[in-house]
Amino acid sequence: MPTLSRKESLILELLVQHDEMYGLELVTASRQLKRGTVYVTLGRMEEKGYVASRLEEAPPHAGGLPRRIYRPTPLGRRVLSAWTAVMRQLVPRFVR
Amino acid sequence: MTPTMIDWLRRLCASVCTEAAMERRIEPALADIRNECLEAHHHGQLWRARRLQLIGVVTIVKVLALVTLEHEVGSLLRSDATTRSALLRLAALFIVVVTMATVALASVPFNTMPVPRPMGAQELLYLIPQALPIALPVGLMFAIVSGLRTSLNGRLAVWILAAAVSCSVVSFVTLGWWAPASNQVFRVKVTGREMAKGDNELTLGELGTRIEAIRAFDPAAPARRLSVLYHARWALSVTPLVLAMFALALSGRRRRTTVGGDLITALLLSWGFVLLLVWTNHLAFRGSVPPLVGAWLPNLTFVGVTAAAMLWSLRRRAGALG
Numbered sequence: 451m452p453t454l455s456r457k458e459s460l461i462l463e464l465l466v467q468h469d470e471m472y473g474l475e476l477v478t479a480s481r482q483l484k485r486g487t488v489y490v491t492l493g494r495m496e497e498k499g500y501v502a503s504r505l506e507e508a509p510p511h512a513g514g515l516p517r518r519i520y521r522p523t524p525l526g527r528r529v530l531s532a533w534t535a536v537m538r539q540l541v542p543r544f545v546r
Numbered sequence: 547m548t549p550t551m552i553d554w555l556r557r558l559c560a561s562v563c564t565e566a567a568m569e570r571r572i573e574p575a576l577a578d579i580r581n582e583c584l585e586a587h588h589h590g591q592l593w594r595a596r597r598l599q600l601i602g603v604v605t606i607v608k609v610l611a612l613v614t615l616e617h618e619v620g621s622l623l624r625s626d627a628t629t630r631s632a633l634l635r636l637a638a639l640f641i642v643v644v645t646m647a648t649v650a651l652a653s654v655p656f657n658t659m660p661v662p663r664p665m666g667a668q669e670l671l672y673l674i675p676q677a678l679p680i681a682l683p684v685g686l687m688f689a690i691v692s693g694l695r696t697s698l699n700g701r702l703a704v705w706i707l708a709a710a711v712s713c714s715v716v717s718f719v720t721l722g723w724w725a726p727a728s729n730q731v732f733r734v735k736v737t738g739r740e741m742a743k744g745d746n747e748l749t750l751g752e753l754g755t756r757i758e759a760i761r762a763f764d765p766a767a768p769a770r771r772l773s774v775l776y777h778a779r780w781a782l783s784v785t786p787l788v789l790a791m792f793a794l795a796l797s798g799r800r801r802r803t804t805v806g807g808d809l810i811t812a813l814l815l816s817w818g819f820v821l822l823l824v825w826t827n828h829l830a831f832r833g834s835v836p837p838l839v840g841a842w843l844p845n846l847t848f849v850g851v852t853a854a855a856m857l858w859s860l861r862r863r864a865g866a867l868g
Contacts (some may be wrong), residue, residue, distance in 0.1 A: 474578040485575075485601070486608025490616060493570040503570075513549055514584055515577035518570075 452498070454533045457483060457491050462500060462530040465522040472506070472517045492520055500526035547583045547599045552576055555606050559613075567613045575609050618704075625701055632696045633705055639693040640709075644678075644685035651677035672732035675725035676746075679717040680823070683785040684816045686713055690793035692805075692812035703794060710790035718783035722750035745775055753779075770837060774830040777841035785845055789819065792848045795855045822847060 454462065464479055465471060473492060477483045483491075495501045506517045522530070559572045579602035586595035622630070652673035690706065730747040734740060748756060753776045760769040793815075822844045830840020 472578055473574050474582060484608075485605040487612060489571050489575045489609050490612045492574070493567070494616075496570060503574075509581050509584070513580070515552075515580045517577045517581060518574035 452529050454500075454529060455491075457487065458495055458500065459530060459533060461488070461491060461495065461520075462522055462526050465501060465520060466527060466530060470519050470521045472519050476520075495526070496520075499523055500529060547580050547602050551599070551603075552580055555603070559606065559610055562610060563613050564617070567617070571609060571613050572606070575606060579605060621701065622705065628696050629699060629702055632694065632702060635695075636689045636693045636706070639689040640685045643688045644681045647681035647684050648674055648677045651680055669732060669735055672728045672735065675720050675728040679721050679725070679782045679785075680820065682713040682717055683782075683789040684819065686710060686786050687789040687793045687819070688812040688816050690790060690797055691815060692808040694793075694797045695808075698794065698797060706790055706794060707787075710787045713786035713790075714783055717786060721779040721782055726752075745772060748775075750776070750779055770833055771831060773837035774827060774840060777838050778827060778830075781841040781845055788845045788848050788852075792852045795852045819844060819848070 460480055460482060461476060464476055468475075468479070471479070473488050474485070476492075477485050477488055492501060492503075496503055500523060501520045502523050503518050503520045506519050508514050508516045556568075556572070556576060560568055563572060579598070583595050583598045583602065586592075586598055622633070652670055655673060686709065694702075696702075726743075726747045726749050730741075730743055733744070733747070743752075745753075753772055757769045757772050757776060760772070796815075826835070826840045826843040829835045830837050835843070
């Protein structure tokens with residue numbers, strides 16, 4: 451079964467909630483993710499097939515760069531729901 | 547963040563990262579940071595834009611470091627079985643030798659020190675930090691000389707040197723702060739009363755300040771003992787790197803013998819280093835050589851032998867070609 455790290459599950463949860471987000475948006479929304487690590491984690495998740503990305507059009511301000519926008523893939527959604535279900539089963543046992 | 551700065555960061559990252567890492571890790575970060583700064587500018591928040599610019603540079607450096615680490619770990623996992631098993635063997639030998647050397651070095655003062663009451667194993671733990679700065683370089687050299695039974699490749703050398711740099715950092719922190727604090731706790735525990743710090747219990751900063759205070763009081767005062775301790779701490783911090791380079795140079799040029807032969811060579815070299823260290827420090831404490839020379843002489847000796855071995859090898863290779 452595919453596994454999810456804490457960061458990966460947090461990113462997937464946010465993406466499932468908001469559908470599409472860019473790196474810094476995820477950092478601001480989560481308050482737990484760090485600016486330095488979010489891009490590396492997103493890149494790794496894209497390689498695993500949990501998220502997909504596209505390039506946004508360049509913003510209207512002069513000199514703006516096109517952002518990379520991420521969205522969860524069907525595989526990512528399935529892995530998150532399976533992972534959440536497993537954690538719900540396991541965590542109460544650990545707490546006891 | 548200005549376009550010039552973005553270009554400079556992009557060029558810096560491109561010189562280190564693969565195309566895929568640039569596209570999927572670095573470029574998204576650069577775009578987000580650039581747009582965030584522009585938005586702050588657009589709203590007239592100049593100070594916020596400057597702060598974001600600074601945070602942006604730190605972010606890119608972090609991303610770059612993580613991408614490099616990710617790449618190195620990935621390449622190690624993908625590396626051939628010979629390299630992987632060589633690294634595992636070296637790591638196992640290093641851990642065994644460092645553990646044995648640390649316990650042995652910590653046991654000497656533990657068993658010989660005149661103390662008012664018997665000491666337990668817990669007290670021995672406080673002596674471990676002062677043993678580590680010698681155990682780490684010796685363990686590293688021992689592991690490379692006795693355990694590197696395959697031909698040295700670039701990836702193996704990078705991992706060994708990275709381990710040596712890490713050991714140097716650990717040694718520096720231990721010698722500068724951890725060992726003095728631990729020694730002081732040990733003294734208080736075994737005597738059962740508060741005590742003033744001795745020379746070995748002063749942190750690196752406190753040692754420097756005390757030497758300056760002595761010299762301010764009397765410029766002619768040599769403050770020899772404190773100076774030797776001060777310089778020795780700096781010198782020992784570099785020793786893991788020096789001994790690792792020495793062992794790598796030696797392993798690349800030495801004809802392989804049996805496992806027993808390699809172990810004896812490693813043991814003799816380790817003993818040689820420890821004896822040289824004790825002898826040169828003794829000379830410096832006695833005033834036969836200046837503190838700086840006494841402290842750095844073991845490192846300089848091993849650097850000299852490493853350089854000579856490399857020169858000899860280069861000349862031999864040039865001779866074979868010409």
